[in-house]
Amino acid sequence: MAKLTKTSVFKAHGSKAETPLDKTTRVVRKMVEEEAEQRQTKINRLRNARLEREANTPIKPSR
Template identity: 80%
Template sequence: MRALSKTQADIWHWFDRRRSNLPRHHQQGEYQLAKLTKTSVFKTQYPKAETPLDKTTRIVRKMAEEEAEQRQAKNDRLRNARLEREANTPRKRSR
C-alpha cells in the first residue's frame, strides 16, 4: 500500500474517521481511500417526520412570536399617543 500525501490524507481524513470498522492503526494515521459506489455516494435524503414534541414546540414558538408582535404594536401605539399628548399640552411656566 502506498502512503498518501498530506493533501490526500487531509481530504480523506473526514471520511476515514467515519469508518469505525477499520482496525485501530488505520484510524490513527494510516489512511485508506474508501471505495465509493453509485449507491454509497448519491443517497436520497428523506426529511425526518415531525415528532409530537417538535409540533408542540413549533406551535408554542408561533404563539409566543404573535404575542410579542402584539405587545410591540401596543407599546408603539401607546408611546406615540403619549408623545402626541405631551407635544399638544402647553408647558407650565416656571418662576
Template identity: 75%
Template sequence: MKKLTKTNVFKEYVSKPETPMDKTTRVVRQMVDEETVQRDAKNSRLRNARLEREANTPPETKASAAPKPRRTKAASTR
C-alpha cells in the same frame, strides 16, 4: 472499482416525521412571535399617543417652592 449508479451516488434524504415535542415547540414559538408582534404594535401605538399628548399640552410652570428643612441625623448609640 465500484460501478456508479444513480442510487449510490446521490443518497436520498429522508426527513424524519415531526415528533410531538417538535410540534409543541413549533406552535409555542409561533404563539410567542405573534404575541411579540402584537406587543410591539401596542407599544408603538401607546408611545405615539403619549408623544402627541405631550406635544399638545403646554408645559407647566413651577412656582418656586420653599426648600424643605433638612432632617438631622439620629444620634448613634455606640
C-alpha cells in the same frame, strides 16, 4: 462482505416526519412571536399617544 455500490453507499435519506415535540416547539414559537408582535404594536401605540399628549399640553410657567 457486502458488495458496495453507488446506490447502497450514498442513500438519500428522506425527510423524517415531524415528531410531536417538534410540532409543539413550532406551535409555541409561533405563539411567542405573535405575542411579541402584539406587544410591540401596543408599545408603539401608547408611545405615540404619550408623545402627542405631551406635544399638545401647554407648558406651565415656573413661579
